[in-house]
Amino acid sequence: MEDLNDKNFEEFIKKHKIAIIDFYADWCGPCQMMKPVFHEIAEKFKGKAGFERINVDNCEIAQKLGVMSIPCFIIFKNGKEVDRIVGGMHKTDFENKLKQKLE
Amino acid sequence: MTPKKETAKEYDVIIIGSGPAGLSAAIYASRYNLKTLVLGTTFESMINEAHLVENWPGEKSISGHALLNKFLEHAKHYGAEILEKQVSRVIKTKDGFEVLVENEKFKTKSIILTLGTKKRKLEVDGEEKFIGKGVSYCYTCDANFFKGKDVAVIGGSNSAALAALLLSELCKKVYIIYRQDIMRCEPVFLDKLKKKKNVEIIYKTNPKEIKGKDKVEELILDNNKKLKVDGIFVEIGGAPSSVLIKELGIKTDDSGFILTDERMATNVSGIFAAGDVRKNVLKQAITSSAEGVIAATSVYKYFNELKK
Numbered sequence: 489m490e491d492l493n494d495k496n497f498e499e500f501i502k503k504h505k506i507a508i509i510d511f512y513a514d515w516c517g518p519c520q521m522m523k524p525v526f527h528e529i530a531e532k533f534k535g536k537a538g539f540e541r542i543n544v545d546n547c548e549i550a551q552k553l554g555v556m557s558i559p560c561f562i563i564f565k566n567g568k569e570v571d572r573i574v575g576g577m578h579k580t581d582f583e584n585k586l587k588q589k590l591e
Numbered sequence: 592m593t594p595k596k597e598t599a600k601e602y603d604v605i606i607i608g609s610g611p612a613g614l615s616a617a618i619y620a621s622r623y624n625l626k627t628l629v630l631g632t633t634f635e636s637m638i639n640e641a642h643l644v645e646n647w648p649g650e651k652s653i654s655g656h657a658l659l660n661k662f663l664e665h666a667k668h669y670g671a672e673i674l675e676k677q678v679s680r681v682i683k684t685k686d687g688f689e690v691l692v693e694n695e696k697f698k699t700k701s702i703i704l705t706l707g708t709k710k711r712k713l714e715v716d717g718e719e720k721f722i723g724k725g726v727s728y729c730y731t732c733d734a735n736f737f738k739g740k741d742v743a744v745i746g747g748s749n750s751a752a753l754a755a756l757l758l759s760e761l762c763k764k765v766y767i768i769y770r771q772d773i774m775r776c777e778p779v780f781l782d783k784l785k786k787k788k789n790v791e792i793i794y795k796t797n798p799k800e801i802k803g804k805d806k807v808e809e810l811i812l813d814n815n816k817k818l819k820v821d822g823i824f825v826e827i828g829g830a831p832s833s834v835l836i837k838e839l840g841i842k843t844d845d846s847g848f849i850l851t852d853e854r855m856a857t858n859v860s861g862i863f864a865a866g867d868v869r870k871n872v873l874k875q876a877i878t879s880s881a882e883g884v885i886a887a888t889s890v891y892k893y894f895n896e897l898k899k
Binding site for chain 1: 635640693
């Protein structure tokens, strides 16, 4: 998993029917803790959705999308935001929320 | 499908919760040669979110995240096993306990509960609606999104003071809303806050409602004063998460904090408790660590009694 940037962000969310993007920063403790969780879930949902991360310090898209709390996981369907999950949480809780929102 | 493992791994002590109390207990328990397992997710530890810890002896100033990582390394160094997983259930058995984690099961003769607390919410109108849209429970995570803006911090503790100090470096104006008539943070923090020209403390006041269209725009106080703010940082302490505690029949006070004796023993034989989850007089990393150490020592003694 390589970080997205302002240039390839649009392309990624349009390429995948469902895309889940993790907006994070290096100075955010809960973001660091969610990194392995996000990777694990990405592996589990392989083929069902595209998973990528983007560093809020290196992009303008976070501000454009009004990200004000991180970690923030934004769910896109056909390139459009449909929902977001905010904050650090347990793997099972994250997975359940994601499943619920993808239904 | 892979068949479930029938043989559960056995430990002398399982510590549930991996903050300062749990990891300090783990260091001591390992050095007592107790087979020790720590379960729990470190990101939930309150200290993980403190942008600076300035009162830990030997560390003049360190981020909470960095300090917690040092605790983790220290506990691992002396042989404690650490598993970043959520405990779903604890079952009392004839000779100890079974601890269920996702699809794994562990056996142990004793348990130290260092569950900490979950951040309390304001419970006012508009709070839920604006989570992630101006309402924040982690100032270290979110302060940077409010550069040049006006914000409010709710609370009077060290965490509230630290949040206001960090935000005052980035924001145009920082209000502190506190229900008492003097901040309960360390005086050194209050002195720093008083020197900040863009910090205003509003005492004897509570938030009543959060308003806005797509994001936070206004905070209404219980004196009906309205503050135009873009961000609201909630730092009003924590409450214990109660499920495990109730299931095990552990005695608590009315607010759900675990009652123990001076050895950190609960009313359930073999279960000890330490740190923020316990009814105590101070909720700080250093006091939690000390309680964890006492709990580990009590487990060691309990274990020796069992062997006799």
